[in-house]
Amino acid sequence: GAVVSQHPSRVICKSGTSVKIECRSLDFQATTMFWYRQFPKQSLMLMATSNEGSKATYEQGVEKDKFLINHASLTLSTLTVTSAHPEDSSFYICSAIDGTGVVAGYTFGSGTRLTVV
Amino acid sequence: TQLLEQSPQFLSIQEGENLTVYCNSSSVFSSLQWYRQEPGEGPVLLVTVVTGGEVKKLKRLTFQFGDARKDSSLHITAAQPGDTGLYLCAGLARYQFYFGTGTSLTVIP
Numbered sequence: 001g002a003v004v005s006q007h008p009s010r011v012i013c014k015s016g017t018s019v020k021i022e023c024r025s026l027d028f029q030a031t032t033m034f035w036y037r038q039f040p041k042q043s044l045m046l047m048a049t050s051n052e053g054s055k056a057t058y059e060q061g062v063e064k065d066k067f068l069i070n071h072a073s074l075t076l077s078t079l080t081v082t083s084a085h086p087e088d089s090s091f092y093i094c095s096a097i098d099g100t101g102v103v104a105g106y107t108f109g110s111g112t113r114l115t116v117v
Numbered sequence: 118t119q120l121l122e123q124s125p126q127f128l129s130i131q132e133g134e135n136l137t138v139y140c141n142s143s144s145v146f147s148s149l150q151w152y153r154q155e156p157g158e159g160p161v162l163l164v165t166v167v168t169g170g171e172v173k174k175l176k177r178l179t180f181q182f183g184d185a186r187k188d189s190s191l192h193i194t195a196a197q198p199g200d201t202g203l204y205l206c207a208g209l210a211r212y213q214f215y216f217g218t219g220t221s222l223t224v225i226p
Binding site: 091106 | 203215
């Protein structure tokens with residue numbers, strides 16, 4: 001089945017630095033990728049939707065200058081948390097669908113635990 | 118905006134008991150999915166229901182989509198410790214999936 005690889009799985013960074021998270025579709029072309037944020041035992045909150053070759057669409061309340069998303073190819077999307085602060089500490093998850101995957105559902109990455117100290 | 122409300126939010130039961138998780142909304146969805154997520158991992162798709170009134174069974178799990186396609190339920194029979202996890206429903210509307218508030222299930226051996 002479809003596989004989405006997310007890297008790194010865990011990252012600790014100092015406050016004020018930037019962190020890049022990668023999301024790759026390994027065996028299919030992801031026309032659309034989604035980035036979510038999740039707090040412990042809570043649901044996924046959609047941050048942004050990215051389509052290959054175009055600007056990401058951010059959900060209300062998500063700072064696009066802080067959470068930079070690049071979807072440069074059909075197999076790779078990156079999320080960069082710029083000038084990270086402790087309140088940005090969270091579990092970030094990406095998901096991807098191909099052109100026919102809407103009804104079949106999303107394939108999720110394994111997530112990235114970000115801790116800002 | 119959160120369109121899907123799950124209940125209960127937290128559930129702790131003994132092994133062997135039955136349970137039902139509800140996913141309710143005032144919106145109509147084209148399809149609805151259920152996911153299970155373990156700590157530190159991404160959600161894993163369990164089932165997709167598309168037709169109003171549809172019932173799907175996956176071993177001890179029974180999923181039902183409401184007739185009006187606004188709600189769904191997940192019933193687990195004879196729960197096992199391996200069923201422990203966060204259960205999420207997600208409805209498809211306007212070409213986007215909206216996730217429910219989540220139900221954290223703990224099955225005690």
